Amino acid sequence: MKYAKFPRTDITVSRLGFGCMRLPTLDKEGHPIDRPEAIRCIRHAIDNGLSYVDTAYGYHGGDSEVLVGEALAGGYRDKVTLTTKLPLWLVHEAADMEKLLDEQLKRLKQDHVDFYLAHAVNNERFESVFPMGLGEFMDKMKQKGKIRYAGFSFHDDAETFRKVVDYYDWNLAQVQMNILDEFNQATMKGIEYAASKGIGIVIMEPLRGGALTRNVPDTVKDLYAAMPVKRSFADWAFRYLYDRPEIVTILSGMSTFEQMEENLRIFDSAEPNCLSPEERELYVNVRKAYEARVKVGCTGCAYCQPCPKGVRIPEIFRAYDEASVFDSFEGFYGRYKRNWAENVCVKCGACEKACPQHISIRNWLETIRAEVDAH
Ligand SMILES: NC(=O)c1ccc[n+]([C@@H]2O[C@H](COP(=O)([O-])OP(=O)(O)OC[C@H]3O[C@@H](n4cnc5c(N)ncnc54)[C@H](OP(=O)(O)O)[C@@H]3O)[C@@H](O)[C@H]2O)c1
Numbered sequence: 001m002k003y004a005k006f007p008r009t010d011i012t013v014s015r016l017g018f019g020c021m022r023l024p025t026l027d028k029e030g031h032p033i034d035r036p037e038a039i040r041c042i043r044h045a046i047d048n049g050l051s052y053v054d055t056a057y058g059y060h061g062g063d064s065e066v067l068v069g070e071a072l073a074g075g076y077r078d079k080v081t082l083t084t085k086l087p088l089w090l091v092h093e094a095a096d097m098e099k100l101l102d103e104q105l106k107r108l109k110q111d112h113v114d115f116y117l118a119h120a121v122n123n124e125r126f127e128s129v130f131p132m133g134l135g136e137f138m139d140k141m142k143q144k145g146k147i148r149y150a151g152f153s154f155h156d157d158a159e160t161f162r163k164v165v166d167y168y169d170w171n172l173a174q175v176q177m178n179i180l181d182e183f184n185q186a187t188m189k190g191i192e193y194a195a196s197k198g199i200g201i202v203i204m205e206p207l208r209g210g211a212l213t214r215n216v217p218d219t220v221k222d223l224y225a226a227m228p229v230k231r232s233f234a235d236w237a238f239r240y241l242y243d244r245p246e247i248v249t250i251l252s253g254m255s256t257f258e259q260m261e262e263n264l265r266i267f268d269s270a271e272p273n274c275l276s277p278e279e280r281e282l283y284v285n286v287r288k289a290y291e292a293r294v295k296v297g298c299t300g301c302a303y304c305q306p307c308p309k310g311v312r313i314p315e316i317f318r319a320y321d322e323a324s325v326f327d328s329f330e331g332f333y334g335r336y337k338r339n340w341a342e343n344v345c346v347k348c349g350a351c352e353k354a355c356p357q358h359i360s361i362r363n364w365l366e367t368i369r370a371e372v373d374a375h
Contacts, residue, residue: 001049002270004248006200009149009171011114013081013249015242016267017052018045019204020068021059021301022253033060033067041260042071046079048264052249054174054202056085056119057104069109077110083172083202084108085119085153094132101146115172116147120303120356121164122156135168153204154186155356161186165194174202174251176299176356179212179240179283180290181205185356188244195246203241203250209300210253211318212237217325219289223282234259235266240283242270295324296364297357304351304361310343313351313361320368333375341372 005012023038025031042053055068065084072080084104091097105111118125118134138150151172154161165173173194175186182188191201207213213233224236231239241250250270254260298317307313316336323332345365352361 001264001267002242003051004272006149006171006248007195007198009200011081011149013052014050014267015247015249015270016045016050016238016263017054017202017249017251018042018050019251019253020053020055020064022209022255023060023064023067024255024257025060031061031063033063035067035070037257038067039071041254041257042068043076044257045254045260045264046076050264051080052083052202052251053080054083054204054251055108057087057090057100058119062107065104065107069107073109081114082108082110083115083117083151084113085117087119088121088125088129091129091132094137097132097134097137098141101141105146112146112148114148115151116141117150117172117174118152121152121154121160122356123160123163126160126164126167130167138168151199151202156185158185158187158190161190162193165190165197165199170194170199172202172248173199174204176205177203177241177247178206178208179237179286180208180294182287191244191246200248201244201246203247205299205301206241206250206252207234207237210255211299211321215322215325217289217293219292220286223285223289227278227282232262232266234262236282236286238263238266238270239274239279242267243272243275245272247272290325293325294321296321296359298359299357301356303354303356307343307345307351308348309346311345311351311365312340312343313365316340316368317359317364320364329371329375333372336368336372345369 002015003012004015024034024041026034053068055064086097086100090100141147149171151170152164153174175191195201216233238250241247252263254263296317298314300314300318302314304313319332319335323329345362347362355361
C-alpha cells in the first residue's frame with residue numbers, strides 16, 4: 001500500500017480509501033448490507049494497510065454509518081482516518097447542522113470524526129445552505145472537538161467548484177474524477193486549483209461506479225491490448241488517477257471481497273507521476289472511444305431515488321447505456337418490459353433536481369420508453 005499526506009494536516013492515509021456507499025449487500029438492488037461480509041471486507045482492508053474510510057448520512061438508507069461503527073470497533077478505529085458528511089438537503093436552519101452531526105456520531109459510536117464534509121455541494125446548496133453559517137458551524141465543531149478538519153464533496157460545474165473552494169479554509173475536497181471525467185464537474189484543472197490552495201483531494205467514482213470495468217467495448221479493449229504492459233480494467237482506471245500528486249486518496253466502493261483484494265494489490269504500486277507519454281495518449285484515446293458510445297452517462301449514484309412513481313431510473317439508464325455500448329438492445333427491451341414498464345414517469349422533475357450529473361432524466365425516460373414500445 002502506498003500512502004500520502006493531506007497538506008496542512010497531521011494526517012497521512014493510504015492512497016486507496018474504502019468508499020462505504022456500495023458495500024456488499026444481500027440483493028442486487030443495494031440493500032440490505034451483508035453485515036458479516038461488509039465487516040470482513042473493511043477489516044481485511046485495514047489489516048492490509050488501508051487507512052481511510054468514507055461514509056455518509058444517506059448511504060445504504062442510513063445503515064452505512066451504523067455498519068462502519070460496527071466494523072471499526074475492537075481497535076480498528078485507531079487505525080483509520082474516518083470521514084462522514086453533513087446531508088445538506090436536510091439542513092433547513094442553522095441548528096440542524098449540529099443535530100445531524102450528533103446523530104451521525106451516535107450511529108458511528110464515535111465522539112469525533114477526522115473529516116466532516118458538506119455533502120454533495122452544488123450551486124443551489126451553496127446559495128441556500130452555506131449562508132446559514134456553514135463555515136462558522138465547521139469552526140465551532142472543530143473547537144468542540146467533534147470534527148478535526150472540514151471539507152466538502154462536490155457535484156456541479158467548474159465555476160461553482162472555484163466558488164466553493166474560495167468560500168472557506170477547507171482541508172479536503174472530494175470530487176468525481178475518472179478517465180471519462182477529466183473535463184466534467186470540478187474538472188482536472190479545478191482539482192489543480194484546489195490543490196494549489198493546500199486542499200487535499202479525495203476522488204470518488206474512480207471506476208465510474210464500476211462502469212469502466214464492466215462490458216468494456218472492443219474499441220477500448222483493443223487500445224489496452226496494444227499496450228506493452230497488461231493490466232486489468234480497474235488497474236488502468238486507478239492508474240490514471242494515482243499518477244496525480246494532488247490526489248491524496250482514491251475511494252473505491254468495493255462490493256466484493258475479490259474486488260477489495262485486487263484493489264489492495266493495485267495500490268501496492270500506486271506511485272504519483274508514474275505515467276509514460278504513451279500511457280497519457282492511451283487515456284485520451286480510451287476516453288474518445290467511450291464517448292463515441294455512451295448515451296445517458298448515469299453513474300448510478302441513485303440520488304434521484306426514490307422516485308415518487310417508483311421509476312427505477314439508475315437501473316434503467318445503466319442498462320440502456322450498457323446496451324448502447326454493446327449495441328445489444330434486444331436484451332434491454334426484454335428486460336425493460338419485464339422489470340420497469342409498469343412504473344411510468346409523470347414528469348414531476350424531482351429526480352432532475354437531485355441528479356448530480358444534470359441528466360435530462362425525463363427526456364431520456366420518454367425516449368427510452370418510445371424505443372421499447374416500438375419493439
Ligand atoms: N459525496 C458524494 O457525493 C459521493 C458520490 C459518489 C460516491 N461517493 C463516495 O465515493 C466512493 C467511491 O465511489 P464509487 O463507489 O462510485 O467507486 P467506484 O470505484 O467508481 O465504483 C465502485 C464499483 O466498482 C466496481 N469495482 C470496484 N472494484 C473493482 C475491481 N477491482 N474490479 C472490477 N470492478 C470493481 C464495483 O461495482 P460492481 O460490483 O457493480 O461491478 C463497485 O461497486 C463511494 O463508495 C462513496 O463513499 C461520494
